[in-house]
Amino acid sequence: MSESAFATKYRLRAYRKKKVLTAFLKKLSKNQPKSARPLILAAQKEAWKQVDCIACGNCCRTMTPTWKKTEVKRLAEHLGMTYQEFFDKWLFIDEATGDIVNTTQPCQFFDMEKGLCGVYELRPHDCATFPHMYRRDFFDQTEVYTANLHRCPATLVAMEALEKAMRTP
Numbered sequence: 001m002s003e004s005a006f007a008t009k010y011r012l013r014a015y016r017k018k019k020v021l022t023a024f025l026k027k028l029s030k031n032q033p034k035s036a037r038p039l040i041l042a043a044q045k046e047a048w049k050q051v052d053c054i055a056c057g058n059c060c061r062t063m064t065p066t067w068k069k070t071e072v073k074r075l076a077e078h079l080g081m082t083y084q085e086f087f088d089k090w091l092f093i094d095e096a097t098g099d100i101v102n103t104t105q106p107c108q109f110f111d112m113e114k115g116l117c118g119v120y121e122l123r124p125h126d127c128a129t130f131p132h133m134y135r136r137d138f139f140d141q142t143e144v145y146t147a148n149l150h151r152c153p154a155t156l157v158a159m160e161a162l163e164k165a166m167r168t169p
Contacts, residue, residue, distance in 0.1 A: 007058040010051075010153035017160065018149055024163045025142040032139040039165045044133040047158035060110035060117060062151055064102040065126035067091060072100065075122050131155045 014021075028036065069083075076086035087100075090108050094101050102108060109118045117123055131152045135141060148155040 006052075006055045007153060010056075010156055011058075011150045014150040014156045017156070018146075021149060021156075021159050021163060022146050024166075025146050025159065028162075028166075029139050029142040036162075036166065037138075039162055040133060040138055043158040043162035043165060044154075046161040047133075047154040050157050051154040053154065054116065056153055057110060057115045057117075058151055058153075059127075059130055061106040061112075064105060064107065065124045065130075066097075067100040067124050067126070069100070071122075071124045075119060078119070078122055131158075133158055 072086055072091065073083050076083050079086065081089075090103055091100050092103050093099070106112065107117075109123070110116075111118050117127070131145070131148055131154055132141065133145075133155070145155055145159060149159065150156075
C-alpha cells in the first residue's frame with residue numbers, strides 16, 4: 001500500500017509552503033523567543049485537532065524510530081524472542097549517531113494493508129511522542145521539523161499554526 005490519500009494531501013501542501021515555513025523556522029531557531037513556548041504548545045494542540053495520526057502512518061512508512069534497550073527487551077519478550085534474536089532480525093546501531101534503529105522502512109511492525117501499527121501499545125517512546133514538538137530543545141530541532149514537513153501532517157499543521165500565531169500581533 002502506498003502513501004495514504006490523507007498523507008498525500010498534506011505532503012503536497014507542505015511542498016507548496018516549504019520555502020515560507022523553512023525561512024520561519026530558521027529565523028525562530030536563531031531568535032529563540034521565550035514567549036514562543038506557549039504558542040508552540042498551542043500549535044501542537046491545534047495540529048492534533050486537525051490531524052488523525054492513525055489516518056496517516058506516513059512516519060511508519062518513511063522513517064525509523066530510535067529504540068532504547070529496554071524497549072527492545074520489552075517487545076522481544078512480548079513476541080517470545082530473546083533480545084538478541086529481536087535485535088538481529090530487525091535492528092542495527094547507526095554508526096553516525098550510536099542509535100538503535102530499524103533495518104528497514106517501512107517499519108517491520110506497520111501493517112501496510114490496515115495502515116496501523118501492529119504493536120501500537122508497545123511501540124517505542126520515539127514513535128509514541130512523534131513528532132516531538134513538546135521538547136525543551138524545540139529551537140535546536142527546527143531543521144528536523146523542516147525535514148518532516150512533507151512526512152508528517154501534524155508537523156506541517158503545527159508549524160503553520162505557529163507561524164500564523166507569531167506573525168499575528
